[in-house]
Amino acid sequence: GNSVTQMEGPVTLSEEAFLTINCTYTATGYPSLFWYVQYPGEGLQLLLKATKADDKGSNKGFEATYRKETTSFHLEKGSVQVSDSAVYFCALVPFEDTGRRALTFGSGTRLQVQP
Amino acid sequence: DAGITQSPRHKVTETGTPVTLRCHQTENHRYMYWYRQDPGHGLRLIHYSYGVKDTDKGEVSDGYSVSRSKTEDFLLTLESATSSQTSVYFCAIKDRAQETQYFGPGTRLLVL
Numbered sequence: 001g002n003s004v005t006q007m008e009g010p011v012t013l014s015e016e017a018f019l020t021i022n023c024t025y026t027a028t029g030y031p032s033l034f035w036y037v038q039y040p041g042e043g044l045q046l047l048l049k050a051t052k053a054d055d056k057g058s059n060k061g062f063e064a065t066y067r068k069e070t071t072s073f074h075l076e077k078g079s080v081q082v083s084d085s086a087v088y089f090c091a092l093v094p095f096e097d098t099g100r101r102a103l104t105f106g107s108g109t110r111l112q113v114q115p
Numbered sequence: 116d117a118g119i120t121q122s123p124r125h126k127v128t129e130t131g132t133p134v135t136l137r138c139h140q141t142e143n144h145r146y147m148y149w150y151r152q153d154p155g156h157g158l159r160l161i162h163y164s165y166g167v168k169d170t171d172k173g174e175v176s177d178g179y180s181v182s183r184s185k186t187e188d189f190l191l192t193l194e195s196a197t198s199s200q201t202s203v204y205f206c207a208i209k210d211r212a213q214e215t216q217y218f219g220p221g222t223r224l225l226v227l
Binding site: 004032034036042043044045046049051059076089091093101103104105106108 | 123146148150155156157158159160165171173178205207209214216217218219220221
């Protein structure tokens with residue numbers, strides 16, 4: 001079946017530090033890959049996505065590259081801010097699931113940025 | 116903002132009582148989903164709908180039923196709530212043009 005594995009949290013960084021949150025997946029074919037962010041007390045917001053190998057998704061200074069050879073979609077940001085503190089979810093939609101197209105999520109990684 | 120609202124936003128209920136959660140969208144999307152969020156599990160699919168009166172089960176559908184009598188509304192019912200259904204419930208729609216799902220604000224349910 002399909003699955004997504006994320007690094008355990010929480011990840012605690014100082015402001016302006018470099019961020020990497022690892023995400024690897026298991027799926028047949030070529031899934032679409034997503035990062036969602038959940039700020040405290042809120043719902044999930046789409047952060048970025050990539051739909052084919054070697055695509056790079058980017059938004060708000062965050063980036064992730066779809067690596068088919070390593071089945072990974074790691075999230076990076078060059079300089080984090082306190083306002084980036086949130087829970088980050090990696091997710092996929094399998095290519096073959098042309099009907100349902102539901103998301104399979106990782107367990108989430110909490111990021112805490114200290115001033 | 117994908118025009119998704121959920122009601123109620125918070126609910127406390129007792130074991131054995133029926134509970135209905137509502138998801139409402141304003142943009143006429145065909146696909147709608149119900150997920151639950153639990154610590155250590157991320158979000159998991161309960162049920163989804165691909166049109167009026169067209170629904171199907173997800174991975175964690177036991178104890179839940181859904182209905183969709185209008186395009187804009189997708190209802191999730193817990194026929195007889197149990198403590199294991201204490202969770203945060205999220206509704207989502209799929210924007211077919213972007214092949215991307217957008218989420219509502221969530222409903223926090225506590226079953227005592």
